Amino acid sequence: MGLELGRDGVNLRAIGTVNALTTGRPGEAARIRCPMWAGVGSEDPITPPAQRDAFTAEMQAAGVDWRLVVYGGALHAFHHPPVDHPVVPGVGYHPRHAQRAWRDVLDLLAECLPVAE
Template identity: 35%
Template sequence: MSLVTRLVDYPHADTRCEGFLAFDDACPGPRPGILIAHTWAGRDDFAMDKARALAAEGYVALALDMYGEGRVGDSPEACAQLMGGLIKDRLMLQDRIRAALETLRRQPEADPQRLAAMGFCFGGLCVLDLARSGADLRGVVSFHGLFTPPEPSSTAPIKSRLLVLHGFEDPMATPEQAVELGRELTARGADWQLHLFGNSMHAFTNPRANDPAFGTVYDPLADRRAWRLLMDFLAEVLE
């Protein structure tokens, strides 16, 4: 394997976004592309490590930048402030993640017809909104994401297949909200799956998560199971 990484600048409105692209240069020809939406912290090491891991599996992975200029929050308060503006303006959020998707589509290493997106926490909400917006991609995967739909809601069909990987004990998106998400996706004709991991809280894939009072705790078993489910899903939708 010959892992190659590079920063990719792309514009959205008046904001310069800075994505992180990873791929295996030993793989011949264009290969399936995966868009990675970061947590509320921004495009940090966690997101870039996921891009490297997907590159090792033969994908082209772009860790996107929802905040612009590669900004990363250094405290819960800073992260909440960075995320808050986009949560309040879901049309802006959808436009910005679509700009990242089109940037991935234009990369010479990526097959523009075989693209998927995955996101963690806030990024899970971002990729679900990408699917809700009718974006043209094969699949979407949410890891311990947020489920609240944008207002006004849409009834338009969802094109991409969806995989939702979630902790049953997640206080930020409860099992009841997961059921509501399922109803929403069914009403919009989506091909969807939902996997709830018992005894798992928010951020169960992040080894740095260790705050039970806040509801964020790493769960290595759920993390491994979720990654295997991801690999199977990507193999199915990107064949």
């Protein structure tokens, strides 16, 4: 959602996304005017390496201040604790990487939303 708002040119201070590495139409990423962080699991079958590569190429070509963290051994939705229904193949919680991703998002927010003193 935040990524799409950025592509629409909405004035945001930061964009953080987990598992949402969609690519836009040509030129849309150039509308992103804030730092962008994304996290994805290395074993995520829903966001495979080719999709990650397309995403990074799009961000790079648009000159976006971006970073992508690939969490080794993590599946799709690695940040979400287990629920009480059958697990979807390729989806799985990874508590260590969930904590790391949360710290990465907090770091982004600290950088982009400084606290007034």
